[in-house]
Amino acid sequence: MTATLTLDTVTLPSAPVGAPNPLPAVAAMPQAPYEASTDGLPDDLAENIRYGQVGSIHPYLLQDQYARERTDEPMRVAVLENDLLRAEFAVDLGGRLVRLLDKATGRDLVYRNEVFQPANLGLRNAWFSGGVEWNIGMRGHWPLTCAPLYAAALTAPDGEPVLRMWEYERVRGVIVQIDATLDSTVAALHVRVRVRNPHADETGMYWWTNIAVAQTESSRVFAPATHAYQTQYDGTLAHVDVAAPDVSRPAHAAQAADWFYDLGGDAMPWIAALEPDGTGLAHVSSVRLSGRKLFVWGDTTGGRHWQEWLGGSYFEIQGGLTTTQYENLRMPGGATWEWTETFLPLHVDGADAEWAAACAVVGAQVGRATDAADASRLDAVADLAPERMLNVGAPWGALESALAARYDAPFDTLPGVRFDAMAGDDADYWRGLLGLADAGDSDAATPPPSYVAGPLWDRLLAESTPTWLTHYHRAVAAHASGNRTEAAAHYEASLRLRPTAWALRGRGLLKTAADEGDAGVAHLADALALAPGLAPLALELGEALLAAGRAEEVSGFVDSLPAELRSRGRFRVLAVRAALASGAGDEARRMLEDEFDVPDIREGELSMSDLWREAFPARPVPERYDFSMA
Structure with a gap:
């Protein structure tokens, strides 16, 4: 057959x-x-x-x-x-x-x-x-x-x-x-x-x-x-x-x-x-x-x-x-x-x-x-x-090829594959910069849907008309590569042209990493004010408050969030950690005894068992919280 x-x-x-x-x-x-x-x-x-x-x-x-x-x-x-x-x-x-x-x-x-x-x-x-x-x-x-x-x-x-x-x-x-x-x-x-x-x-x-x-x-x-x-x-x-x-x-x-x-x-x-x-x-x-x-x-x-x-x-x-x-x-x-x-x-x-x-x-x-x-x-x-x-997959193979051609750089593909530059709508901005489609409008209230990396992309951004978005993308690429000085400069340039939650968030993370915890918290709080209800940003702000030694503020912050966010596992962990750090042990123990799940607990992460042992030193870790692999 x-x-x-x-x-x-x-x-x-x-x-x-x-x-x-x-x-x-x-x-x-x-x-x-x-x-x-x-x-x-x-x-x-x-x-x-x-x-x-x-x-x-x-x-x-x-x-x-x-x-x-x-x-x-x-x-x-x-x-x-x-x-x-x-x-x-x-x-x-x-x-x-x-x-x-x-x-x-x-x-x-x-x-x-x-x-x-x-x-x-x-x-x-x-x-x-x-x-x-x-x-x-x-x-x-x-x-x-x-x-x-x-x-x-x-x-x-x-x-x-x-x-x-x-x-x-x-x-x-x-x-x-x-x-x-x-x-x-x-x-x-x-x-x-x-x-x-x-x-x-x-x-x-x-x-x-x-x-x-x-x-x-x-x-x-x-x-x-x-x-x-x-x-x-x-x-x-x-x-x-x-x-x-x-x-x-x-x-x-x-x-x-x-x-x-x-x-x-x-x-x-x-x-x-x-x-x-x-x-x-x-x-x-x-x-x-x-x-x-x-x-x-x-x-x-x-x-x-x-x-x-x-x-x-x-x-x-x-x-x-x-x-x-x-x-x-x-x-x-x-x-x-x-x-x-x-x-x-x-x-x-x-x-x-x-x-x-x-x-x-x-x-x-x-x-x-x-x-x-x-x-x-x-x-x-x-x-x-x-x-x-x-x-159909993603457009990036085609866009990388077009970028290389623009700057006369090699991009030798395989004969048996074909990439579609127009696939998906998350790369519209990059298609526009490459002249493959209309650039369209950039809505500062909406997070950019995609990012790029590499010197040719940075060159393309540098040669484009300077906007809050060109500077923001250059900041992100520098930030991810570990160049914090360049990242900070581009975040500042982006914010001068237009305050956005996205550049404020980047600047806040840089401040936090530089042990300027209070400044980091302030920038992240400003970012969340511009993008209220965005769960990943709210979680980063809560983590920054804890890292800055401001555990007492975390409980109130979590309580101020919409119920849907408060019920998520990561926010419940945040509340438990804040309670333990601020001396509210009874409240932490009550929350842990409810036995909740953290859907995205990471392989090798022992946060749940560690929190349990801190709250209940004499009690065995419940199976629901035990992810130990050793």
Whole structure:
């Protein structure tokens, strides 16, 4: 049977991601709750860890406006299907492979989440668990994990369909193209990833394919390695034997941990997850994708709580460009990197033996399954232009190309992708500056819907007619890059031309960061007066009051807010912290005993358990507040 490629919808209980936070992300990018030490590591691994660190998620806006109330909502999926497999890709959610059904067994090979619930594990905050996620650019869950990708249907020379997805990643400045097709003769999903640095300058490169697998008591993971670099949530990174003790059973892990397998240059990198009956999934790739990893949540209250918080029990097997996820590689200007990944259902007899014997048996079966599969179709279509469009992404790839052309700078795109400069309405201002559309009016009472970064954009703004908005955008870009002096000058210039909440907010954050807390509070209060009811701004003002030692004012401030804001988890936390700081312990204890949720509590954040212990030193932390991963 020839495969089909169709668009479909899957209805799930869903908490919408919501509109982006309109305030630009000028603060340092949230980091994972642990950092790797390079002590004792091989020189190349240590150098990769030190290279290419990213300090800001700007110019992306944060996605932190979701809640935990769910209603049935459709999820759009592109479906590749034949007699053997059904693969569903969520084109509006980073192209996530949300389902891979093995028709021979009726089993889902990857963890299929039965809800869509964003949580604060992504670089832009919102992230959801399940399926196979493509992570590019920098450590963490990539900026487009909850954003649409371009998608198109192609027809290969043999008549079989290929799904193409692509986008421009704005922090690293690279193009990613993902082609997917089903094998015609065996059960296999082939994926070809192509990454292009279209600019002249070197950039840091990072890629990890994160594969969620439903966890049972007897799930087991195999990779062709005897040792791994193990990290937990205390920053340690030790070279450990994976067989003594045997770490292959995720459900038996005492706490959350990562094992980055030391594959030793294996000719065919692979990892597999199997159940006791020998059935499961193998992930195989070409050598460029040389890293493999196992992540487990661990058997702790916090680990179990996180899985429930996200929707269900799972672990992850992963493949990456480097040995560990702490590393970045140097990608030269104009370079194109590509590799093939294959997802294979397995059935292995003998996978329940001790580690070495079982791993050898599994590896042999992975080799046979890989030899029987044929991914060559992806070679034939790699450069073909998109045929039938299935989805439209963002305009930034086209706008970056137009900007480069304006200043005679290189922007060498891939032949198989097409960006739409007119996509979406959040880039109207930038289209106007580039002469691609009418500039339109700038409403100072409305937050700018998008931002830019980089010297060419700053040059374009500098050459444009000076307005409050040109100065404001230059201020934000400087602020996000850490140039506080330049940021302050442009915020002041913007405010001289027109007082806006947005420039006042920026100036307030600069004052707060410079330990001028009272001045920071004053500017943020003025900003909120111009944008009353804007939740992220109100929260920043409350945080600034606390940081300035003005806890007594916070309670009154929170009480003055609309009821809808006061009921949100972050504002309730603010009220508890203020009560504790001002000596109102009984009030803090009363609020905590109500047991509320903070929908965007971050991975590794222990604010709720810490507050509980401060308020109730002699009482155990309720499970609802326990997110500890160690």
